[in-house]
Amino acid sequence: MPSAWSPLVVRGRRAVVLGALVVAAFAAAAPVLAQPVLRISAIPDESPTELQRKFGQLAAYLESQLGMKVAYTPVSDYAAAVEALVGKKLDMVWYGGFTFVQARQRSGNQVIPLVQRAEDEKFRSVFITRADAGIKSLADLKGKTVSFGSPSSTSGHLMPRYFLVQQGIEPDRDFRQVAFSGAHDATIAAVAGGKVQAGALNISVWEKFVQDKRVDTSQVVVFYTTPPYYDYNWTVRSDLDPALRNRIADAFLRLDPSKPDDKAILDLQRASRFIPTRSENYDSIERAAKSAGLIK
DSSP, rough: OOTTTOOHHHHHHHHHHHHHHHHHHHHHHHHHHOOOOEEEEEEEOOOOHHHHHHHHHHHHHHHHHSSSSSEEOOSHHHHHHHHHHHSSSOOOEEEOOHHHHHHHHHSSSSSEEEEEEEEGGGGEEEEETTSSSSOSGGGGGSSSEEESTTTTTTTIHHHOOOOHHTTTTOOHSSSEEEEHHHHHHHHHHHHTTTTTEEEEEHHHHHHHHHTOOOOOOOEEEEEEEEBBOOEEEEEEEESSSSHHHHHHHHHTTOOOOTTTTHHHHHHTTTTTTTEEEEEGGGGHOOOOOOOOTSSS
């Protein structure tokens, strides 16, 4: 009588086991294949609560347009936003002009800017001070305490520093103290609270604070507005599927301010509309960063 463990039976059992493993593997993989995830983030230029409010709603819109999961994940600082995209831990990031330039350099030109707000074609920074500080011009900043935002911020550091240097003012030499608040809203708080005598920040954050009456403009005033420059954009890795890349860009370009739901999203982004952009738009930012000694 043949043993229960004859070669024929063993082969049959092995086939059953292997078949079960294959089925289980495909079953485990199926949800991932059916629901790919677009991983997005943004430079932390405002408070975490405000960033979640802005980009959480945008992620929901993109999900509806792309038919895939869109996950917004905050990052700890500007450098992390660059490294996460270059290291393929993220697929798309909202960058300032300078962080885009850093990502472009760090990746060996393997990132692509997709869209920017119309406002980012001619973006500006503002310098603010307390009304009683006696500061009326950039020259008055000599000997004063001045705050920028993050060291890697385009509108909160690089371009304000660049325009200061253009007027013969070297912050590290001419200011009594150079501080970095880390974010635009924190710069407003530092000036309003008297921690520093002046600060430089993104004009759209300032205008939003004024609109929402979150700053007393009889106490804190703008004394200088910079010339325009290119700034923020949404950037993707160059190895992202081209078809998906086009669908993402189209989703942004379809946002219509005449439609209430779209306008709500645009308002959160402080955008009148989104427009296409290209890498060459940020060459002047790279030149400014090199002239300021912030990159090689």
